[in-house]
Structure formats: structure tokens, C-alpha cells
Amino acid sequence: MNIRRAFKGDLAALAAMEAGYPEYPAWGEKGLEAELGKPFSVTLVAEEGGAPAGFVNFWVLRPQIQLNSIVVAGRALRGGVATALIGKLEEYAKKSACREVDLEVNERNAPALALYAKLGFEVVGRRPKFYNNTDAAVLMRKTLPGGER
Ligand SMILES: CC(C)(COP(=O)(O)OP(=O)(O)OC[C@H]1O[C@@H](n2cnc3c(N)ncnc32)[C@H](O)[C@@H]1OP(=O)(O)O)[C@@H](O)C(=O)NCCC(=O)NCCS
Known part of the structure; x- marks a missing residue:
């Protein structure tokens, strides 16, 4: 699995991934494009076999990271893609002197809560x-090593 920054050419594929989960909020291609233009916003894409298999978007709001969205393609579910994306987010957090990751999730979203x-x-x-x-x-919140109060 390769994880890299998203670029404009990815956005149709990422929006299609979101559309696979109509029960959850989606940004759509326009919203995702707006994120690419924000200096504090990071969108990472996980590729498998050369095609996007998932993405995560987060805001770097030092000393916090706000995880806004994580979506994995139906064909790639339960393969560790989300785990790998959040691992990369945590690497970013450390490099950016962020020691806390915050998010909100729908109480009915059992896969995400798990x-x-x-x-x-x-x-x-x-x-x-x-x-x-x-x-x-x-x-939900995760305090990263070095961030204990
Ligand atoms: C939630 C989501 C991102 C998980 O992605 P994923 O790549 O399948 O997750 P991983 O393979 O990394 O799973 C890691 C762990 O999460 C938990 N998990 C993931 N999917 C689960 C499911 N359907 N049911 C129960 N637990 C689940 C398990 O503990 C799993 O570990 P295991 O496979 O060893 O049991 C994915 O289901 C998704 O894209 N959902 C739709 C979008 C969404 O709801 N995003 C979150 C909004 S806040």
C-alpha cells in the first residue's frame, strides 16, 4: 500500500468512494477540491494496485489534529487501509508538533467506532x-506520546 498526498486528479475517485456510503456526510468533488486549497488541510490517499483504495482528510490545528473524514472503498474494506491512513496521520501529527487527534462520529457508525x-x-x-x-x-480523542497533560 502506498500513501501519498491527494491531488486534483484523484478527486472524482474520492467522491465516488464517498458516494458508496450515502448514510454518512460527504464533501463531494467540490468540497474535496476546496480542501486542497486550504493551507492547514491535508488529504492523504492510500493506493492499492495503483488505484485509490481510501482517503483521510484532517486539519492541522496545532497542537491538535482534527480528523474530518476517512473513507475506504467497498472493495478494500477490512484490509487495514483505514488503520494505515490513521498511522500516517499520526506521523504527520508528530512532525507537526501536534499531540492530540480529535474527531466526531455518528453514534450509529459501528465500524468507525470500532x-x-x-x-x-x-x-x-x-x-x-x-x-x-x-x-x-x-x-473521540487520542493523545499521542508526549501529549499527556
Ligand atoms: C470505518 C472505515 C473507514 C474502516 O475502514 P477499514 O479500512 O475497513 O478499516 P481497517 O481494515 O483498518 O479495520 C481496523 C479495525 O476497525 C474495526 N472495524 C472496521 N470495520 C469494521 C466493521 N465493519 N465492523 C466491526 N469492526 C470494524 C475492526 O476492529 C478492525 O480490525 P480487524 O479487522 O482486525 O477486526 C470504513 O468502514 C468506511 O469507509 N466506512 C464508511 C465511511 C465512514 O463511516 N467513515 C468514518 C466516518 S467518521
Whole structure:
């Protein structure tokens, strides 16, 4: 698996990946393109066999990283792509002097909740009716080595 920065030529493939999960919020090609133009925003693509298999977007808001979106293509699920992308995000965090990763996830998104728990994220809060005025958001955080308060 190769992980690299996203570029404009990836965006149609990344938007198609998002469209595979209509139950979760998506940025679409335009929203993803806007991210490429933000200096604090990083979009990483995982490639398998030369084709995008997943991506992660996060904002570097020193001393925090905000994980906004992570999506893996249906054909690549359960193959460690999300784990590898978050591993790379953590490398970025260390290089950027960020010691905390924050995210929010729909309380009904069992795969994502299991992923984050496995990778050491802890629940730090809950926002009722956050999504479509119905589902709650679960707020999760991972403190990286050196970031203990
Ligand atoms: C959540 C998501 C990113 C996981 O991607 P993935 O590449 O399949 O995850 P990994 O293979 O790295 O899985 C790592 C661990 O996460 C957990 N996990 C992942 N998918 C799971 C599932 N469907 N059910 C239960 N646990 C799951 C498991 O603990 C897994 O470890 P294991 O395979 O050794 O049991 C993927 O399901 C996805 O793209 N979902 C749609 C988009 C989305 O919901 N994104 C998150 C929004 S916050």
C-alpha cells in the first residue's frame, strides 16, 4: 500500500468512494477540491494496485489534529487501509508538533467506532441530535506520546 498526498486528479475517485456510503456526510468533488486549497488541510490517499483504495482528510490545528473524514472503498474494506491512513496521520501529527487527534462520529457508525476504539481513541463527549437533528455525535480523542497533560 502506498500513501501519498491527494491531488486534483484523484478527486472524482474520492467522491465516488464517498458516494458508496450515502448514510454518512460527504464533501463531494467540490468540497474535496476546496480542501486542497486550504493551507492547514491535508488529504492523504492510500493506493492499492495503483488505484485509490481510501482517503483521510484532517486539519492541522496545532497542537491538535482534527480528523474530518476517512473513507475506504467497498472493495478494500477490512484490509487495514483505514488503520494505515490513521498511522500516517499520526506521523504527520508528530512532525507537526501536534499531540492530540480529535474527531466526531455518528453514534450509529459501528465500524468507525470500532476502528477508533481499536486504535486507542477514547470517548470524551457526546452531542445529541448532531446529525440531521436525530443521531448523536460521539466525540473521540487520542493523545499521542508526549501529549499527556
Ligand atoms: C470505518 C472505515 C473507514 C474502516 O475502514 P477499514 O479500512 O475497513 O478499516 P481497517 O481494515 O483498518 O479495520 C481496523 C479495525 O476497525 C474495526 N472495524 C472496521 N470495520 C469494521 C466493521 N465493519 N465492523 C466491526 N469492526 C470494524 C475492526 O476492529 C478492525 O480490525 P480487524 O479487522 O482486525 O477486526 C470504513 O468502514 C468506511 O469507509 N466506512 C464508511 C465511511 C465512514 O463511516 N467513515 C468514518 C466516518 S467518521
